[in-house]
Amino acid sequence: MTWHAQLNIQYTIEQQRSVARHTHKGPLRVLQSLYPEGDAICHNVLVHPPGGLVGGDTLDITIAASGAAHGLVTTPGATRFYRSEGEPARQCTQITLADQARLEWLPMETICYNRCLAENQLTLSLAPQAELIGWDVTALGLPSADLPFEQGSFLQHLEMPGVWMERGRVDALDTRLMNGPLGLAGHRCMASLFFVTGSALARGRRETGLDLARQLIDAHGLRQTAGVTCPNSQVMVVRVLSPLVEPAMQLLSQIWVSWRAHFWQLPAVRPRIWAT
Numbered sequence: 661m662t663w664h665a666q667l668n669i670q671y672t673i674e675q676q677r678s679v680a681r682h683t684h685k686g687p688l689r690v691l692q693s694l695y696p697e698g699d700a701i702c703h704n705v706l707v708h709p710p711g712g713l714v715g716g717d718t719l720d721i722t723i724a725a726s727g728a729a730h731g732l733v734t735t736p737g738a739t740r741f742y743r744s745e746g747e748p749a750r751q752c753t754q755i756t757l758a759d760q761a762r763l764e765w766l767p768m769e770t771i772c773y774n775r776c777l778a779e780n781q782l783t784l785s786l787a788p789q790a791e792l793i794g795w796d797v798t799a800l801g802l803p804s805a806d807l808p809f810e811q812g813s814f815l816q817h818l819e820m821p822g823v824w825m826e827r828g829r830v831d832a833l834d835t836r837l838m839n840g841p842l843g844l845a846g847h848r849c850m851a852s853l854f855f856v857t858g859s860a861l862a863r864g865r866r867e868t869g870l871d872l873a874r875q876l877i878d879a880h881g882l883r884q885t886a887g888v889t890c891p892n893s894q895v896m897v898v899r900v901l902s903p904l905v906e907p908a909m910q911l912l913s914q915i916w917v918s919w920r921a922h923f924w925q926l927p928a929v930r931p932r933i934w935a936t
Contacts, residue, residue: 662716662747663687669733671702671725671761678702678729688719697929701730705933706767708739713751715744715777721753725761725790732764734931738799739770741778741814748777748815755783757790757858762924765794766916766931769849769905772800772814774807774832781817786858793919795912797851799905800830800844809848820856824895847885847901851908853915855923860893865923872918873898880911888915 665686672679677699682690687709694703708719725731741749751770757763765782772778786792796818801809809832819825830837830844837843844850855869873888877898880886885901898915902908917928 662714662718663710664718664720665708666720666722667706668722669704669724669731671723671729671731671763673727673729676700678731680704680731688721694932696932697926701732701926701929703732703734703931705931706733706735708735712740712742713749713778714742715747715749717749719751721751722756723753723763723765724756724758725763726758728760730762732766732931734933735767736933738768739780740773741770741776742773743775744777744812746777748779750779750781752779752781753783754785755792755794756785757787757792759787759789759858761787761790763792763794765792767795769797769799769851769909771802772798772809772812772830774801774810774812776812776814778813779815779817782819783817784820784856786820786856788859790858791923792856793854793916793923794856795851795853795916797849797905797909797912800832800838800848800850803848804904818852818854820895824856824891826852844901845885847903849900849902849905849908851900851902851905851912853898853900853912853919855896855919857894861890861896866890866893866896868922869896869919872922873915876911876914876918880907880914882907882911886911 665688667688691705
């Protein structure tokens with residue numbers, strides 16, 4: 661049996677409070693809204709009760725924010741793509757932000773198990789005065805548990821139409837990609853952190869953001885396989901390769917803290933679920 665689950669989250673301002681309204685179909689839920697930072701920022705945890713996707717499963721997630729609403733969305737654990745017998749499993753996320761809205765898209769890692777056929781797509785649409793911080797962390801197999809990614813494929817698609825697109829397929833049988841020095845070089849975690857705006861970043865904001873990320877990268881153990889760049893004036897991206905998820909997530913978390921303070925003048929309040 662396959663699942664087609666849908667979740668729609670709408671963030672709005674009601675009586676000076678960011679409020680999340682949501683509807684769902686199938687096994688995809690949002691836990692109660694939390695306000696560890698006060699009324700201005702609404703934290704939500706997205707839950708998929710089956711715990712993973714198999715061939716033929718589809719998760720469709722739609723998130724929108726209007727006014728000066730600010731939402732933070734995370735997950736309680738990894739998204740897992742399990743073995744497929746022929747049909748791909750898909751997760752498709754569409755985020756739309758109106759002027760003045762902010763969103764933080766901070767799910768835990770995606771794990772691609774051996775023999776999976778997985779597709780993960782994130783599409784962003786931002787009005788000129790909207791901003792987003794997000795990350796995407798992918799683990800290819802579980803090397804520490806002796807569960808390598810030896811067969812299967814993973815398609816990754818990150819896009820802000822007309823502004824930025826990154827699309828690539830990882831095939832476990834492509835040894836040059838998996839182990840070559842111009843590919844993953846034997847690393848089994850690839851991660852990205854991105855700050856995206858609806859209009860061009862002012863030069864000062866952009867250069868300071870780059871400098872802050874570079875300082876943290878230079879002081880980290882992954883400095884040889886991490887970097888930060890601006891592919892265009894609306895997007896800033898940190899890219900990391902790591903043998904395991906934990907050091908990559910640690911580096912991205914440090915930069916998230918720094919960027920939150922720089923771009924939004926906000927202290928980093930980690931979602932409570934991360935501590936469990």
